Amino acid sequence: MRSDPYAPARPAIRPRPVGVITAARPRALPAGRVVAAAGLVVLVLYALLVPVLVPVDLDRVDYATGPTPPSLAHPFGTDLAGRDLLVRGAHGLRVSLVAALAGATGAVVLGCLVGAACALVGGRLDRWGMRVVDGVNAVPHLLLGIVVAAALRGSLLTIVLVVAATHWTQTARLVRAELLALGTRDFYRAAVSLGLTRRQVLRHHAAPRLAAQLAVALGLLVPHAVWHESTLTFLGLGLPPHQPSLGALLDLGQQALLSGAWWTLAAPAGLLVAVTLCLAGCLAGRTEDHHG
Amino acid sequence: MVRLRFLGFRLLSLAGLLLVLSLVLFLLQEISDADPVAATIGGNASPEAIAAARERLGLDRPPVERYLAYLGGLVTGDMGTSFRTHRDVTTDIATYLPATVELVLFAFVVALVLGVLFAVSSLLRWPLAGPFRGLLFVGSTAPTFLLGLVGLVVFYQLLGWLPASGRGGVTDGPTGMTLLDSLLAGDLAAAGDALQHLALPALALAVGPALAIGRVLRSSLTETLGSDFVRTATSKGLTEPQVLVRHVLRNSVNAALSMSALQLGFMFGGVLLVEGVFTWGGLGSYLAASLPVSDFPAIAGVTFVLGALYVTVNTVADVLQSVADPRIRVS
Numbered sequence: 001m002r003s004d005p006y007a008p009a010r011p012a013i014r015p016r017p018v019g020v021i022t023a024a025r026p027r028a029l030p031a032g033r034v035v036a037a038a039g040l041v042v043l044v045l046y047a048l049l050v051p052v053l054v055p056v057d058l059d060r061v062d063y064a065t066g067p068t069p070p071s072l073a074h075p076f077g078t079d080l081a082g083r084d085l086l087v088r089g090a091h092g093l094r095v096s097l098v099a100a101l102a103g104a105t106g107a108v109v110l111g112c113l114v115g116a117a118c119a120l121v122g123g124r125l126d127r128w129g130m131r132v133v134d135g136v137n138a139v140p141h142l143l144l145g146i147v148v149a150a151a152l153r154g155s156l157l158t159i160v161l162v163v164a165a166t167h168w169t170q171t172a173r174l175v176r177a178e179l180l181a182l183g184t185r186d187f188y189r190a191a192v193s194l195g196l197t198r199r200q201v202l203r204h205h206a207a208p209r210l211a212a213q214l215a216v217a218l219g220l221l222v223p224h225a226v227w228h229e230s231t232l233t234f235l236g237l238g239l240p241p242h243q244p245s246l247g248a249l250l251d252l253g254q255q256a257l258l259s260g261a262w263w264t265l266a267a268p269a270g271l272l273v274a275v276t277l278c279l280a281g282c283l284a285g286r287t288e289d290h291h292g
Numbered sequence: 293m294v295r296l297r298f299l300g301f302r303l304l305s306l307a308g309l310l311l312v313l314s315l316v317l318f319l320l321q322e323i324s325d326a327d328p329v330a331a332t333i334g335g336n337a338s339p340e341a342i343a344a345a346r347e348r349l350g351l352d353r354p355p356v357e358r359y360l361a362y363l364g365g366l367v368t369g370d371m372g373t374s375f376r377t378h379r380d381v382t383t384d385i386a387t388y389l390p391a392t393v394e395l396v397l398f399a400f401v402v403a404l405v406l407g408v409l410f411a412v413s414s415l416l417r418w419p420l421a422g423p424f425r426g427l428l429f430v431g432s433t434a435p436t437f438l439l440g441l442v443g444l445v446v447f448y449q450l451l452g453w454l455p456a457s458g459r460g461g462v463t464d465g466p467t468g469m470t471l472l473d474s475l476l477a478g479d480l481a482a483a484g485d486a487l488q489h490l491a492l493p494a495l496a497l498a499v500g501p502a503l504a505i506g507r508v509l510r511s512s513l514t515e516t517l518g519s520d521f522v523r524t525a526t527s528k529g530l531t532e533p534q535v536l537v538r539h540v541l542r543n544s545v546n547a548a549l550s551m552s553a554l555q556l557g558f559m560f561g562g563v564l565l566v567e568g569v570f571t572w573g574g575l576g577s578y579l580a581a582s583l584p585v586s587d588f589p590a591i592a593g594v595t596f597v598l599g600a601l602y603v604t605v606n607t608v609a610d611v612l613q614s615v616a617d618p619r620i621r622v623s
Binding site for chain 1: 312316436441560561565580583586592595
């Protein structure tokens with residue numbers, strides 16, 4: 001929920017730097033954002049590299065080993081079936097990130113299309129389009145997601161569809177507001193009076209502004225989509241058990257909890273919280289509070 | 293007059309939204325590959341039995357007619373028969389709803405308290421405010437069910453302070469809400485037991501909404517405290533409580549009110565997960581049991597009831613907001 005949809009991504013006028021030294025000095029990045037970005041890089045590398053470096057058959061179980069607490073050989077411990085959680089965590093993170101990225105991208109693309117169509121065509125389409133947006137917003141999206149997933153049965157595609165189908169409305173509103181606001185701006189009128197065609201105005205004036213906003217919208221959606229993937233899978237509606245996503249690992253971890261194997265839960269839970277925090281931290285300062 | 297029109301408009305859109313919700317549920321039921329006939333009479337039935345079951349379930353009629361029948365059923369409180377329990381979905385929901393409502397309402401109170409603490413603590417700079425806010429922030433990034441699981445590990449497994457599952461308290465009271473029933477029966481020990489069972493699930497459910505409410509309240513409090521009319525009110529000699537209650541609070545509570553309503557609505561979704569973790573025995577558990585067997589009447593019924601609660605809560609909040617801030621009615 002952005003407080004002012006018309007606000008530009010950056011302040012239009014920057015205070016002019018005083019003197020050569022201040023001008024030459026790069027703007028300091030907040031430390032938190034650097035840490036978050038570094039953490040995100042580490043997590044992505046972990047998800048990409050560990051499955052390559054440690055080629056283990058994911059389905060092979062070793063009940064003789066059973067659950068062992070974290071040690072040097074298994075830094076995250078092993079689960080009830082004796083499988084190494086470092087490797088499974090990497091696979092899980094990978095699956096979850098892919099599902100989340102695809103879902104968030106789908107939502108942003110869909111929202112972009114609807115928002116642009118509403119703003120550019122206007123009239124009846126705009127009115128009805130916005131009614132649909134209100135209607136989708138009026139239903140709790142977790143609930144809607146559960147029903148959609150229940151109707152379509154779990155797979156990676158289902159998760160992507162559910163996330164896209166329930167989260168496109170914010171982007172649609174954003175794009176529509178941005179395009180409508182464009183018409184009132186001086187540079188737009190100047191461009192039109194210079195004789196630029198509609199396509200040229202959209203390409204050179206609207207697209208760059210929108211791109212920045214959409215990048216932020218996408219960035220905000222990804223952690224939320226990770227959250228949805230794990231939630232749906234945890235409910236047994238998401239990915240099938242042989243695809244170890246974070247949600248599936250959490251589900252197994254909950255079952256193992258009763259036997260005292262807390263690390264089976266700690267590994268995926270830590271990864272989930274870490275990836276959400278890092279993603280949110282990278283975007284901190286770019287956005288207002290986001291709820292939903 | 294303006295107020296009545298506003299109320300009428302809100303009620304009309306409420307009805308419209310419920311209609312849309314029922315349509316979405318019906319369409320999902322249509323495209324789902326779950327076979328209601330196989331679910332009711334089994335997969336190996338004879339063709340005659342299948343035809344009879346199709347007729348009984350109304351599947352031989354055209355979709356529009358079936359939707360109207362479904363809608364008519366919803367209006368009269370008939371949501372079909374569960375494939376799993378073979379009881380009316382309405383009866384099932386009536387059995388499980390009080391537990392869910394109790395959990396959500398209790399969690400909502402917890403969320404409000406935590407949210408106000410969050411807002412006030414950032415304004416007043418209490419000594420433990422920083423850690424409290426940090427904890428709330430980290431907690432709100434985790435999915436609800438994960439919070440529940442972490443709560444289980446800490447408070448049940450490590451510390452042994454709180455129970456892990458079930459509801460406790462008086463279970464066969466008139467309202468179906470254990471805490472309320474225990475209090476009504478005057479049984480303080482049972483009420484304490486119910487409270488202990490409520491604590492962990494409610495906390496898990498409340499953390500996310502608390503942060504959302506707290507943030508909104510904080511920003512509007514900051515804004516109001518810095519506004520000209522507060523300075524005027526103070527400088528014309530009103531006492532601090534007068535300024536706070538009459539000028540600051542009324543002007544700050546509005547955004548927080550609508551955010552609270554929104555969050556209360558979200559909690560009706562999040563409660564499904566929390567119930568799963570704590571085997572709470574409410575609608576969430578009912579839904580969780582219905583999902584693996586594609587018991588669509590039950591799934592659709594629970595979704596409709598929770599969705600209707602969400603929409604209703606938001607409508608009520610809109611109306612309340614217009615009472616608090618008359619400007620909303622005009623625009």
